[in-house]
Amino acid sequence: MTRLAVFDLDGTLVDSAPDLHAALDRLMAGRQLPGFGRAEVVGMIGDGARVLVERALAARGQPFDQAALDAFLADYTANAAVETRPFPGVAEALDQLQQAGWRLAVCTNKPAGAARGLLGALGLLERLAALGGGDSFPVRKPHPGHLLATIAAAGGVPATSVMVGDHRNDVEAARGAGIPCVFVGWGYGPLAMADGAAIATWPASLPAELDAALANDRTR
Numbered sequence: 152m153t154r155l156a157v158f159d160l161d162g163t164l165v166d167s168a169p170d171l172h173a174a175l176d177r178l179m180a181g182r183q184l185p186g187f188g189r190a191e192v193v194g195m196i197g198d199g200a201r202v203l204v205e206r207a208l209a210a211r212g213q214p215f216d217q218a219a220l221d222a223f224l225a226d227y228t229a230n231a232a233v234e235t236r237p238f239p240g241v242a243e244a245l246d247q248l249q250q251a252g253w254r255l256a257v258c259t260n261k262p263a264g265a266a267r268g269l270l271g272a273l274g275l276l277e278r279l280a281a282l283g284g285g286d287s288f289p290v291r292k293p294h295p296g297h298l299l300a301t302i303a304a305a306g307g308v309p310a311t312s313v314m315v316g317d318h319r320n321d322v323e324a325a326r327g328a329g330i331p332c333v334f335v336g337w338g339y340g341p342l343a344m345a346d347g348a349a350i351a352t353w354p355a356s357l358p359a360e361l362d363a364a365l366a367n368d369r370t371r
Contacts, residue, residue: 152311153252154311154361154365155255155256155302156248156255156313157258157301157302157312157315158258158316159258159292159314159317159338160257160261160269160270161339162193162196162197162317163315163335164257164275165237165238165241167196168193170231170234171192171203171227173230174223175203175223178204178219178222179211182219184213194339198260199261200227201220203223204220227265228264228265231268231269231272232269235269238354239354241354243354244354244357247358248358249278251358254305254307255280256283256304256305256307258292259284261284262285263282263285263287266282267282267284270282281301281306283297283300283301285297287300292320292323293321293323294324298327298328309328309330313330313361314332315333315335316338317334317338317339318339318340319346322348330368331365331368333349334350334351335351335357336350
């Protein structure tokens, strides 16, 4: 049966903080509000665009409004691949996984349109059997339904699937779906978010960690 590796996007496959940071700063500048430091932006990433904008506005004492989200999405989607790149070693790790027979998918809280455009610009989209964005299904991570729907769209089954991510949302979604999770040590989330999940220190260790995750499923 085909093994499926389901990846988070921001902070797992790609270092998207520079372009998210730039778009947020442009949004703030348009409202005569100060911008952010990189660490502040990294701390806001992981729960989708709406929550990112909500957190950014709240940090400046402003309430959420739909116009801000719309402006951010239009700007960010058009500029998502200016500085964003795959983390060093990720492309090689994906090559190894595919050569070993793994199917690949992405399950991200980023809107599907922005995720698809970014992955296409970086040459990663064609590798994927499915892309489950934050607006692709009625629920999103940490709800396990987001992960399970992405697995189904990729032609996989939970019994031979592994979630790979850098945020508690990834760990909780995997746990709720009854599949193992590999937490990446190079991402945006602190290692405490792994909460018992296996940790891949570097992209080069992903193939071995995914093999071990299926062999020693810690969710069962």
